[in-house]
Amino acid sequence: MNLPFVAQRLNQDTSYVGRFAPSPSGPLHLGSLVAALGSYIRARQMDGKWLLRIEDIDPPRALAGADDLIKESLVRHGLLWDDEVTYQHDSHQRYEQALNWLQANGHSYCCQCNRKQRLANPKGQSCPCAQLALAKDECATVLRNTLGAQHIQDLALGAVSFAKGACDDFILRRKDGLYAYQLAVVVDDIYAGVTEVVRGADILPSTAYQLALYQLFNQPAPAYLHLPLVMGDNGQKLSKQNHAPRLNDAVANSNLCRALGALGLPVPRALNNAAVNDILEFALSNWHIAFIANNASAFDNRIDA
Ligand SMILES: [Zn+2]
Numbered sequence: 001m002n003l004p005f006v007a008q009r010l011n012q013d014t015s016y017v018g019r020f021a022p023s024p025s026g027p028l029h030l031g032s033l034v035a036a037l038g039s040y041i042r043a044r045q046m047d048g049k050w051l052l053r054i055e056d057i058d059p060p061r062a063l064a065g066a067d068d069l070i071k072e073s074l075v076r077h078g079l080l081w082d083d084e085v086t087y088q089h090d091s092h093q094r095y096e097q098a099l100n101w102l103q104a105n106g107h108s109y110c111c112q113c114n115r116k117q118r119l120a121n122p123k124g125q126s127c128p129c130a131q132l133a134l135a136k137d138e139c140a141t142v143l144r145n146t147l148g149a150q151h152i153q154d155l156a157l158g159a160v161s162f163a164k165g166a167c168d169d170f171i172l173r174r175k176d177g178l179y180a181y182q183l184a185v186v187v188d189d190i191y192a193g194v195t196e197v198v199r200g201a202d203i204l205p206s207t208a209y210q211l212a213l214y215q216l217f218n219q220p221a222p223a224y225l226h227l228p229l230v231m232g233d234n235g236q237k238l239s240k241q242n243h244a245p246r247l248n249d250a251v252a253n254s255n256l257c258r259a260l261g262a263l264g265l266p267v268p269r270a271l272n273n274a275a276v277n278d279i280l281e282f283a284l285s286n287w288h289i290a291f292i293a294n295n296a297s298a299f300d301n302r303i304d305a
Pocket of ligand 1: 110113127128129
């Protein structure tokens with residue numbers, strides 16, 4: 001039996017659906033612009049849709065107004081999305097349906113362990129709660145993961161294997177009622193009809209969890225393209241956690257040139273001061289996955305437990 005919302009899923013007649021899915025924990029920085037640009041170029045080159053989803057599943061981490069800053073930045077960089085922006089806080093009903101479905105099919109259990117107990121649990125084993133019929137209201141809901149190794153053919157990285165145990169049982173909904181990122185992303189992507197996920201390589205390990213959910217939901221996983229990360233001067237990846245500076249929208253054209261460089265396509269000097277749309281046109285005509293696939297040796301292709 002399919003998930004209740006699958007029959008109503010969107011974009012069923014669109015052959016390519018991509019998305020950019022930032023969390024509103026701060027404004028865009030160069031690293032997030034690279035992810036936005038990479039997914040935008042793919043969607044436009046494939047004559048598909050490019051969706052924008054604000055991943056505000058974790059309210060304590062959201063920064064008030066960050067979603068507007070992100071949208072404004074994308075517009076100033078000429079990255080115009082299709083359809084209406086979606087917010088995860090509007091999708092709780094579907095997360096609930098997915099959770100109930102997993103529970104009804106024996107794929108989840110209620111767990112009352114605290115974080116320390118969970119970490120102390122032997123790898124590859126469910127915690128003792130899996131054997132108890134605990135009441136849902138007082139517990140976290142955890143996926144019972146009995147699946148083996150997972151494999152993808154990443155469009156940039158090539159064959160990537162996730163060993164059995166790359167993800168053990170994992171939380172779907174916390175005790176305080178917050179839905180977990182992995183569940184929300186998969187439900188959202190299925191519902192939006194996403195066919196290809198283009199994102200930073202820092203999210204590659206999450207793929208193992210997401211593949212497990214696709215498999216249990218009996219839904220085809222999207223294609224994956226993981227982009228190289230942008231490193232700061234300190235050798236760390238640019239991220240909000242590492243205090244990457246926010247993009248200055250006033251110099252959107254030079255930001256786009258830097259982002260394209262990070263995607264393996266140096267922009268000719270003549271275009272350095274060009275308008276945003278001219279740079280994007282150059283990108284759409286000239287960028288190819290091979291430009292980053294050639295750098296795939298920079299990645300560790302095997303994700304172990
Ligand atoms: Zn437990």
